[in-house]
Each structure stands twice: as structure tokens, then as C-alpha cells.
Amino acid sequence: MLTNLSIRNVVLIEALDLEFGPGLGVLTGETGAGKSILLDSLGLALGQRADSGLVRQGEAQASVTATFAEPPADHPARVALTGNEIDLEPGEPLIIRRTLKADGGSRAFINDQPCSAALLREIGGMLVEIHGQHDDRGLLNPRGHRALLDIFGKCDSAVVGAAHTAWRAAEAALAQALAEVEGAARDRDYLDHAVGELAAFAPEPGEEATLAGERADMQKGARLTEDLSALSDLFDGSEGGLARLRQAGRRLDRIAAEHPLLAEALAALDRAVIEASEAEEKLAAAGEALSFDPARLDTIETRLFDLRALARKHQVQPDDLAALMQEMRGKLERIDAGEEGLAALENDLAAKAAAYCTAAAALTEQRKAAAARLDAAVAGELAPLKLDAARFRTYVEALDEAAWGPHGADRVEFEISTNPGAPFAPLVKIASGGELSRFILALKVALAEEGGADTMIFDEIDRGVGGAVASAIGERLARLARHTQLLVVTHSPQVAARGAGHMLIAKSSEGTVTRTGVHALDDGARREEIARMLSGAEITAEARAQAGRLLEGV
Template sequence: MLVHLSVHNYAIVEHLDLELERGMSVITGETGAGKSIMLDALGLTLGDRADSGVVRPGADKADILATFDLIDIPEARTWLNERDLDGEGPCILRRVITSEGRSRGYINGTPCPLADLKALGELLIDIHSQHEHQSLLKAETHRRLLDEYAGAGDLSRQVQLAAQKWRQTRLELERLSNSGDEQRARHQLLSYQLEELENLGLGENELEQLEQEHKNLTNADALFGICRQVIEQCSESDSGNVLSALTASLNRLSAVQNAPGALSESVTMLASAQIQVEEAVGELNRFLDNFDADPARLQQLEERLDTIYTLARKHRIHPSEVVALQQQLFEELESLNASDESVDRLADELAAYGRHYQEKAEELSQLRQQAAAQLAAAVEVEIQRLGMPGGRFTIELHPNTQADLHPNGLETIELLVSANPGQPLKSLAKVASGGELSRISLAIQVITAQTSRVPTLVFDEVDVGIGGPTAEIVGQLLRRLGERGQVLTVTHLPQVAAQGHHHLFVHKVRGSDETRTAVSSLGKSERVEEVARMLGGIDLTKESLAHAKKMVVTAKS
């Protein structure tokens, strides 16, 4: 629960320290004294948005700390442990807003984003404002109230997530399916083109070899003549050939007695040349022995090359790129095959998400149906006590007619009321007046708060528009809640103020050059005087004091 609130330089508050206890604490004061300022400051520690305008004039920053005892809030302790934010002793939330508009949040001294303050704050405090009854006109509020009362918050989020995944999967499946005709046509073309290339069966270096062989066969006669001529000049001519000349030269040089060293080098080089010429002649002879100038082979080569060149022109590429094109088409075809597999996979996922949604949504519907009757009966009792005798209240669940899976489940929820006996049940927006709506809202808040796991409840002038005997019942309801935990209530009704276990009085302190807000914890006699002031105005009379004392004493009995 909230045990301490410290506010520095916020709005018209210069310095404020409040020690808070279990039970129902009422907060009263003159109009404009700043009763709601404390709750606004508390809201900042819980992640509410703020701007530089909240900083007290003349100060450089506003600093607010809220201290909580987490003994009875295991969910909050778990939340802190999971994020390594737990510490010894109470939990301290802090918010600092500078006059330049910068904002910083802290949990147990560790800087954190506002989202963390808000997430933790939802486990610590439940705030009900005077304007909350307006949200009762929204269908979203009806669903949220029923799900919270049914304890189906987690299940509701699972249904919402399942519907979201189902919709995302369906959109992706539709995208792939809509492009299916185009993909099928492309698949057919690629298959045909790839089949042509595979039938061609062109090897990695085959084109170069074919072109070279074709060139050789085309020039066969000229090539044969050239080779024979070179062989004759090197080794066979009777009138003189290269090998004979080299042999004669070597013999002459070798016959020289006491030849100089330079001649020995020349002999070596001529001997090497002789060997190389002999090897060249051998290679040429082997080439001629194996050379086949077969016309049939030449025709085969020309037909093969023509097939390759024709296919290359068809794809508008160079013949040397045919092998690379075959690999490219193969990879694209594999990609299209993968897309087909994706369609099948997405279809299976869509069906699985649909089954999961249906399972969770049906489970949620059962919880809603059970809780709707219980909540409606409890609210009906309270609205009759709150000045609507004979009033009826019910919660109807209408099946969704949409073909899509709805993120809110299988039904819509509607709150219906009959404010007066004999009138038919109708939607809140069509029946309830402003005052009736306030009382219905209060009844719902009180009932749903009884099932809340949050130990601290804040009611900010939720009794607006209520008076007379009904106001006393409101006070009794809030006191009953306070006996279960901690309730903070800002009120302007003496009947409500008299019911509190504790009483905080907000007032203005006027100095020579400024005005600030202060809060006092009232003792027994001071409390009677404040209730009397709320009953009869500034001038206290014996009658108003006696009435006030009776109200306070009666509330305790």
C-alpha cells in the first residue's frame, strides 16, 4: 500500500510530506485549495505525462516521491525481481520534472522509462476519477470491466494476440496467393527454358574446345601443308635442313683444339637448340599422325555450335554466358518452388492460429457468461441502494457476426439499465441521465474494486452529483472497501467525509508574496469541525457541530 507521499515544488505545493495508513482516508478542503493536486502528483510517479507547467513558479524542478509497502503485493515484488529493481525495504517511485520540460523517472533509485513506472503503478494503485462515468458510454469500457471482474485479463490478451497473428498470416497468404497466377506463368516459362538448357548439356569449357576444333578442321589443308613444310625444313630436306646445319656446326666447333671459353658456351647453346628442334619435329609428326580432317566431324561441330549460338541469341546473351544463365534460371525456379512451399506453410499456420483462437475465445466466453450474471446482480443491488429503487441492471453478450476473427473475442458486451420500475432495459447511453450515470459508475467501481488485487484504491470526487441519503450510502460503501485495504477519497460530501478512518484537510497558506498548499491530518475535534463546515458553511453552530459529531460517531459504530 501507499505509505508515504512527498511532493516538492509541484503546482502551488512548495513542500508536502504525507504519511498514509490502511483504511479509508478522506481528503477534503476548500474549493481551489488543491485537493486533487496530491493525486495528480501521485499520478506522475505512476507514469502520467507532464510538462514544464507543473513546476512551481520560481523553482527549477518538481520532485515527487511515492513510497509503497509491498508485503501484500507479490505481483509487484515479482515484477521488480525480474528486472533487478528490487531493494531492501519499501519500493520508492520518483519523478522529476524540470522547468525546461525534461522528465526523469526512477524505481528504487534506478532510472527507468515512463512505461516501467506505468506498468508497476498498475500493480500498486487503481485510480477512479470523477469523469470515469463518461467512459461507460463506450463499448470498449463494457468489455474491459467484465473481463477484469471475471479475472480474464490474461486470457483476453491471449485472444487478442491470437487474432492479431491470424490476421497477419492471412494477409501474407493473400499476398502470395494473389501473385499466384503470375508466378505460375513464370514457373512454366522457367521450366521450359531450363529444360532446353539441360537438354543442351553444355559443359564448363566445351564451347572453347568446340570453337578451337572447328577452327582447326576448317583450315585443315592449309594447316597440314604448313606442318609438312616446317618438318621438311627442319629435318628432311636434302638440300639442307636445320638439324643438319646444327649438327655440322657442332662438329666443327668441337674439333677446335684448346678452344676459348666463349666457344664452349656457344657449343652448349647449339646443342640445346638441336634438342629443341628435334622435339618440335617430333610434336609436329605426332600432330599429323593424329590429325583427322573428317568432313563428318566438321559437320557435327557446326551443328553443335549452331545450336549453342541459336539458344544464346534467343536469350540475348553471349554464347559464353549460357552456363551461367542455366544456373541463374535454376535458382529462380527454386525460389518459386520455395514460395509454393511458403503458401502451404502459411495455410497450415493460419489454420493453427484459427484453432488456437477458437479455443481461447470459447474459454473467454465461458468466463464472461459466468461473470456477467454475477456482476450484473451485484451492481443492481448497489444502484438500488444508491437512490435508484426498482432499478434494474444487466449485461448482455451479443455474438459477433463478422467473418474475421475479432480481437475482442466471440461477442460484444453491452451494459443495459432500467432506471425506474416498469421501464424496459435499454443501453446506458439511451437511458441514464448524468446523475444516474454517476451512481451506476460508482456502483460498478465499488463492485469491481472488491475483486481487484490492487491494495490501494483512489476515488477522486466520484460522488459528484450525489447527495442526501444516497451520499451516506456512498460513504458506507467506500468505508467498506477501506476495511479490506487502503482507500483514498477526495470528496466534497460531509456524509462521505464522516465515514473515513482518517481525515486529511487541504488548505491554502497565504504569505506576504505567495500562496502555497498545505495538508493537515485532523484529530477527533478538528475532524468534527471540518464535517460541520462541510454541512453548514464557514460559521459553525452548535447544531452543525452536534450533527457532525453524531455523523462521525455513527460511522465508527
């Protein structure tokens, strides 16, 4: 709900601070007093196009601040703010501010946090509906008619939305599977050849390192053959070093008891024999490990070079060739099993599509039933509003399959026929200004209990009517104001008398300076303003008496 509006330097408004309450608030004033300026100011705050012509002459910039009561946690505006990382503290009002420079530049703020004009426009549309004679939003926008009908008829599209999501997911799964199978099928010849080649070669993880190590050892062996042979000669045979050490040990063992030093020498010699034996064993093992076999070396090098060439061909590491072969085998298996898998996916898609069609058809029937109820409700409001020759219908049209979506398979649009026998057409195309406002009022009254924006503004909805029709408009506005805050710019005393609050818009001049002001009326001033609206320039006693009767009758 709009609670405050602060305007600075907008056209004829120098400084203006207004407070608003719940229910029906009326704004009146003589023609040219500046009512449109007030609405333009509010529109600027709500994100409408920034026109530098709104800046008061001689001023650098204009500003408008609109304050709204704290929206509930589930309010669309609050959800949108949270999504844009703008949070409201508990108990904190929602404050929208817009500044406009004389050169056309503008800035927007929500609770003192900078935001885009687009976000301001989005939030503003959730908080306030402005219905004027040239308005092309709100009820006149067919894009919102389906949602309004669903709210009115309590048509829940959640089941349809879930069915649509499942349908599209099944469709995507089938498309992906088809693409994979078709792509793999194109590569079948390549896969068959590659798997055959890899299977014949039989690469193993770690094989490259093993072959490279064995090759390096053989190459070392080729270089060390002469040294290893000479060392073996020094150790081997009866004249070798180890045999001589053992002979010395046996001879020393016979005389070791003759002197302690001989015993120590024997112990040292025994250790030498043991160490030399170990050295002999290690030399033999090294000789075997480094043995040079030209045929074996050629085989190793050929295998190693082929392994690396195969890895380069498939653009993988040699150790990954075995895994690549298994992956390719898997692709071939999927090609072979592709038809069976595709059939299952096709059956699943058909089932999901049928489930969506069933849910969408049920939703369509709900909408048609709700449309009939809405048409009847609106029809009951037309005659008192002097629209008895007009007809209203909620047109529920089946969409082409390509346009089906999570909200069903229907297009919904509100249409009217203004004269007997005339075809139905969209509201905005065939209704005159006054008729359009009254149609909107009839619709709003019919939809009132189903919610909408927290604040609605009607600009001169009573233009061109009077008497009983003006009274009917006033009565319906008052009824609508039971559910939402309603502000009405009016020239009708019958409508003005229905207001819970009354503000007078007036223009004053001081020399060459002209200003527009707005002030709230007490009971006496309100009676005087309604009397002026009844009689014109000269307020008569009869006009005052009639104004009193109007105020007493509401």
C-alpha cells in the first residue's frame, strides 16, 4: 500500500509531501490544476520513461519518492527484490526514489540502494496499477489475461507444468540418444578398425616405462660387456681372487691358535671372503640384468616405437591406450544396442507427451468453466455502468502444439463487442476512452476478491458520464476499495462523495511563478468542494445541500 509520496521540482510542483491511507481516496480539482502532473510524478517513481520536460523550469533536477508499507514475505515484489540482492529489514517500509536531471539523466534507488530503471519498473508494476484512458498495460495486455483467469478460477497449472518439464526432458533425452547413435554409427568403420588394431597390439598400462627401462639396461650392458668380463675373470677359477682368499684362509686357520694376532687376521680374512662372495653374486646378477642380446634389443625397440606411434595416432598417452580401447568397445556396444534403447526412449516420450496432453486438456476445461463464470460476473456489472449494449467474453483459444508450454495449451484474451451484432475484438482496439475505463472497472470488480496490485489508480474513469452511471461507478469503486487501496482522479461529485479520504489539487500564482499544491480536506472543506463540482464557478445553497445529501447517502 502506498503510504507517502514526496515530489520535488516536477513541472508546477515545487515541493509536495502527501500521505495516503487505505480504502478509496479521491483527488479532485479544476481542469488544468495539475492532476496529470501528480500521476506523471508517481509514474516517474514507478520506472516509467524519464522525460526531462518534467523538471521544473530553472531547477537542476527533479525527484520523486514513493513509500510503501512493508510487503509480506511472499509478495512478488519482495521476491523480486531478494532475487536482485536487495533485502528489507523486518518492519522496514519499501522506499522507491527516482531523480531526473534537466539534461535527461536519471537515477533510481530502492531503499537507498541503486538499481536499474528496468527493475524499478518491474517492482512498480507489482505495487501499483495505473489505469488511464491511454493505458496499454495491466488488464489491456493480453499476456496477463491467462494468469488473471487462472487466479479467478483457481486453476492450478502446477500439474501441467510438471508434466511439461517431464515431457521436454524425455524429448531431450531421445534427441541426445539419437545424436549419439547416429554419430557413432557414422564412425563404426573407424571404431571397428581402431579396436581391431588396438586389440592386436594389446597395450598394457605401464608398458612404456617397462620397455624403456629394459632397453636402457641393454644399452648399458653393451657398453659394460668388456668390464664385466674382466671382473668375472678376476673372481672365477682356481687362480681367481676369491679362490686365493679361501686358500689363504684355510692355511691361516691351521696356525691361528699360535698367536692372537693370527686369530684376528683369520677373522678379518673370513669377513673378506664373505664380502667377496657377495660381490661375486652381485656381479653375476648385474651381468645377467645387463646382458646384451641384439635380437631382444631390436624386439624391445620395435615394440616401444610402435607403442608411442599408436599413442600419437590416437592423441593419448601410451598408458591410456588400453582404456581407449575399452571406451571404443563401449561405443560399438551402444551402437549395437542403440535400436533397443531408442525404442524405450520413444515409448517414454510418447507416455510423457500423453500425460501432458491429459493434464493440459483438464486445465483447458477448468479455464473454460472459469471463463463462463467471469463473463457472467462482468456482464452483471455492465448495465449499471451504461454499457448495457456491450458484451464481454473471455476467449480461450487452443494453441498450436509448438506453442504449448508449462502453463498449458491455451491462449486467453479478454474481448468485447460494444454494439449488438458487432464482432468481438480486444478491449484496447474498439473501446473509447470512457468505455475503456468502465470496462476495466467492471473487470476489476469481478476479479477483486482474487487479488491484484496493492494499490490501484483510476484516472478520470467517470469522464463523460453523470447521474446514475456516476453513482454506479462510485459504488463499484467503493466496493473495490474494500479489497485494495484505490486512488481515483475524478470530476464526478457522486464518485468524490464515496471517498474515505479527499485531496484537492489546486494551482496558485505569485507574480510570474505558478505552483500546484495538494492538501487534504476536512469534512467542511470536502462538502464545499463537492458543491463546487455540482454547481460550477458559483457555489449555491442548493449545491451545498445536494453535496450534504451525497455525503450522507454513502
